Amino acid sequence: MPNVIRYRLDKKRRYAGEEAGRELVDYLNSQGQDRQQVIDLLNDAATLVESLLPFSGRDPEKSLIEIKRSPALYKKIMKARDRLDLEHLARYRVQYWIEPKKFISGERVSEVICHPMPAIAYQIDAVLELIRQDKLLSVRQCQECHRWYFARFSHQEFCTGTCRAKFQTTTEAFKERRREYMRGYYKLQMSGKAK
Secondary structure: OOOOOOOOOOOOOOOOOHHHHHHHHHHHHOOOOOHHHHHHHHHHHHHHHHHHHHHOOOOHHHHHHHHHHOHHHHHHHHHHHHHHOHHHHHOOOEEEEOOHHHHHHOOOOEEEEOOOOHHHHHHHHHHHHHHHOOOHHHEEEOOOOOOEEEOOOOOOOOOOHHHHHHHHOOOHHHHHHHHHHHHHHHHHHHHOOOO
16 A cells, blocks of 8 residues: 655645735724725725726836826826825824834834824735735625625635625525426425435
């Protein structure tokens, strides 16, 4: 009998952008004070990314000319850019500093927030990190329960398999297949061939 080598993964599989995405999703699913502000930021950034994605890797000047030729696309991009208001966002920056005493003693590095609302500062950092990793469009809302989730795959549309199944049972195609199955099952029961 041949020797069988079994491999076991000790660590859970990690996906690009998942850490920042999970942090952002946890905040969006909570009832945070500035939740709507973060959702607006996320939607505007996603609009920019989706609109500019077809032009990535191309000559910037030619791309800009092409964008300006399409008034609807240009207007959409400029509207999202204006709503982002980068000067306003810069006030929420997180700054780090190290106190020499703590550094020598081995204590954790302290953090200072430049704005009185620290939660939104961390969420803005998470959005920027997702943009850097090209994973901003992976933060989505479930079509069934409308909770936020981080999509590990581009085709993922639901937060869980339960939501996917629940959504599928509401479609007309599923209902028709179910009716056909139940008709056949009823006939089988009435014929006495099934228990």
